[in-house]
Amino acid sequence: MKKSLLGTLTALSLTAGVAAHAEAEHTLVFxxxxxxxxxxxxxMLxxxxxxxxxxxDGRVTGEVRLGIAPPPAQMDLVLDGAVDVAYVFHGYQPGRFTSYKLVELPGVDTTAEAASVAYWNLFQEHLAELNEHRGVKVIGLHTHGPGQLHTNTKIAGLADMAGLKLRMPGGVAGDVGAALGATGIQVPAPKVYETLASNTADGVMMTIDSRQGFRLTEVAPNYFEIPGGFFRGSFAYIMNEDAFADLPDDLQEALEEKVFxxxxxxxxxAVWDAGDAFSIQxxxxxxxxxxxxxxxxDIASFASIIDDVTASVVKEVSAKGIDGDAALASFRSELGVE
Structure with missing residues (x-):
């Protein structure tokens, strides 16, 4: 019990980011x-x-706490008011979120910066009405760069993926992996290193920057890439509604205008793009x-998989009550993709 308590206190004491200004009136817990x-x-944070x-003007600052809860619990942390701000990876909670899959689809060869801006606009114009983040305030959305394949043994092409046990983050990545004949293993990102080190999986579908961020160069030394990636993961920054409402009106307006x-x-x-470049080097x-x-x-054969997965996702999103085709067309048009 003492060891568990000590671990909890240690996790709560870990902070990252900018130290709170002495004159700050409000400190948001991330x-x-x-x-x-x-x-x-x-x-990023x-x-x-x-x-x-x-x-x-320094009246609001933030404090980042690490390891409070696993990835799928982040939404509930914010809903319960245990923290003020968190970020969620939508693919970790199938059923709770669906519309995000439109931005995860492969076949869009662009930067994470451009995709993230287009994602925010897509949300404003089409996705917000689904109210999938009910109970919290969505303050930002972004994608990571193209998700690629990282394996412990070298593969020559897509055909070699059949039969591999791959950690996949859910969402579109799982759909694509299944179409390529891989067996999916769902493991939260923080557990990826030990999963590969123990040979529980043959590889992972993950972001490029994971080669540095999750030390994949040590346990998945072989990197395979396809233009645009196999998927592009979706994140949301969310804030407790009461925490936002408790801020004075002028601070709310400043955050809405200049930050959120x-x-x-x-x-x-943009941070993700830079991280991808670093990890490639x-x-x-x-x-x-x-x-x-x-x-x-491989690129030609993957095109048919893109078409099939896209059709399936559009149908799934449309069933939630919006025009999936129109939403996807809007997103891709902003990125200059047909």
């Missing part, structure tokens, strides 16, 4: 579930807190790591 060195903790401080929405969505995507510089690019034949 929850984060990735490792301390991950770009979310090292750059600190930058968000900087933006909050600048927008409010497109500003933090754009910033988050890290892979090139790490002994024993390999990079394999999909062949023209």
């Amino acid at each position: 929850s984060s579930w990735v490792p301390p060195t991950h770009n979310i903790n090292a750059q 600190p930058k968000m807190i900087e933006m909050i401080e600048e927008a409010t 929405g497109e500003p933090i969505s754009r910033m988050s995507g 890290l892979t090139k510089d790490t002994d024993g790591n390999t990079i394999t690019q999909a062949s023209a034949e």
